[in-house]
Amino acid sequence: MMGTPNSAEARDVAYHLHGYTNAVRHEEVGPLVIDRGEGIYVYDTTGKRYIEAMAGLWSVALGFSEKRLVRAAAAQMEKLPYYHTFSHKSHGPVIDLAERLAKLAPVPMSKVFFTNSGSEAIDTALKLIWYRSNALGQPERKKIIVRNRAYHGVTIAASCLTSLPGNHRSFDLIVPGVLRMTCPHHWREAAPGESEEDFATRLAEELESTIVAEGPETIAAFFGEPVMGAGGVVVPPRTYWEKVQAVLRKYDILLVADEVICGFGRTGNLFGSQTFGIRPDIMVMSKQLSSSYLPASALMINEKIYAPIREQSGEIGTLGHGFTGGGHPVPAAVALETLNIIEERQIVTHAAAVGERLQAGLRELQAHPLVGEARGVGLIAAIELVTNKETKEGLEQPGQLGALANAKLQEAGVISRNMGDALAFCPPLIITETQVDELLAGLRKGLDNTLAALPAQSVRA
Structure with a gap:
């Protein structure tokens, strides 16, 4: 995963202390190195494209390539x-x-x-x-x-x-x-x-x-x-x-x-x-x-x-x-x-309108076996993950289910962030309705892949 001894990933592990990161785990897996951005997307050093569904850290309102x-x-x-x-x-x-x-x-x-x-x-x-x-x-x-x-x-x-x-x-x-x-x-x-x-x-x-x-x-x-x-x-x-x-x-x-x-x-x-x-x-x-x-x-x-x-x-x-x-x-x-x-560009009006599509799509996902609650307003939202909807519980360790789902979501080309067992979504405000649908499709794929990775008896819809 970390590549050759002189790769960016290996040099990052050798010299860089990361915030909000398990340092021991980081030495094992290395970083995802982002190389460039375009609109709501970022690209890693292999050229793989991701929807940056967290706008970086809740923050890149106008996307990653605003020349002005x-x-x-x-x-x-x-x-x-x-x-x-x-x-x-x-x-x-x-x-x-x-x-x-x-x-x-x-x-x-x-x-x-x-x-x-x-x-x-x-x-x-x-x-x-x-x-x-x-x-x-x-x-x-x-x-x-x-x-x-x-x-x-x-x-x-x-x-x-x-x-x-x-x-x-x-x-x-x-x-x-x-x-x-x-x-x-x-x-x-x-x-x-x-x-x-x-x-x-x-x-x-x-x-x-x-x-x-x-x-x-x-x-x-x-x-x-x-x-x-x-x-x-x-x-x-x-x-x-x-x-x-x-x-x-x-x-x-x-x-x-x-x-x-x-x-x-x-x-x-x-x-x-x-x-x-x-x-x-x-x-x-x-x-x-x-x-x-x-x-x-x-x-x-x-x-x-x-x-x-x-x-x-x-x-x-x-x-x-x-x-x-x-x-x-x-x-x-x-x-x-x-x-x-x-x-x-009337970005606030746009965010309110596109946000309705995101919120509606997340509410539809509440039928998924792993989703206990979908919540949000405008273009900020989260889904709470559970393995038992009645008791609102996840896996044995709090945050374990969220971390697994977050990894599966990243594999599916969507960068989110899990806070415990909640997956957050806060895309750039310039996101279009078509891109919201793309985000939701990636999320569903990530959830399905998470479900497939769990023992069948561990999930009670």
Whole structure:
């Protein structure tokens, strides 16, 4: 599999430590080396073509060969290849991008702060929230509420807000006062016979009881993804966000919408906050902001957040936070061109329409012996794999069935990602209806091949 000693695969194993990878297993099997991309497809070094059904890492909105983004990067590299935004400095692309994002925001936002990744943006949101609490003379207001199975990043602080065991084991968690609520996954977490609305009510009551028990004066913010991504593409139950926000308003707790995956068209609206009626105080964004052609991320804060920070920085003499590459002119130029293309080609409207075809096709697959649930919204979705539909169980080891199916799917020419026993689908927003059908056909083939690889007695449809 790894080829000759001097092959790319062998050199990768020799010198490259991969994130989200079993290092022991990687030495045995080596990498799939991707050589080039075209539209929604990528090609490995043997020339085999794959549908990139995860858009890389939930992120390549405009596909893998958008020449306008390449030209935007090259033009900016020629004009101003780098500058920063520290100590009263700025440049054209970051000014234009800040203005553009603030005007696109679904609720009034005051300022935009630029970072390099979603994790950095989450860390920044956390730091600014704590800074604000101190500025308001409320130093005890530092606790953060998240949900089980949430994903908010992997930097030291962001990883503490993430609620996935693999992100915590053997890493020390240094942020105190992180409170974890029930994951809003109706199929997995609801009581027998509990409707989506009743489940949402129970989760809102859990939230309120936790706030009261901890002391509202100690809780700073609630962080939430409109649709939970790496936790398995969890779409919230009906009325969930309405009821959660009512509780947060009652106790004056800030709401941070993690739009890193959902933003810029993924859910069928420009932002996931619009899809679910969320009115956040802070919005965090990355990934599709630049179609991931270059690293770019940002967070928007409203006046409620900005005003105390402004005053505190005046008293101290500086806002002592920032990144060398935050607001870098080249990614900013690429992000601006990405937003131009999304608007000109009506990508959000297209994603909503094509997303309906993907969701309908996945729902049809619920009849497959291995599919327990199909779920999603817009062009983000997942199927939950089981060997027993009645008990909702997979194989003996959690994630074993998902890993097998993911491998079979890749053999069939579709790159997905299994999160436990869920297979996720998040293709580039430019995918066509014909290509959706091709993706679904590849998925069915992968599922059939997975079923054929299992002992017959292990599956109970």
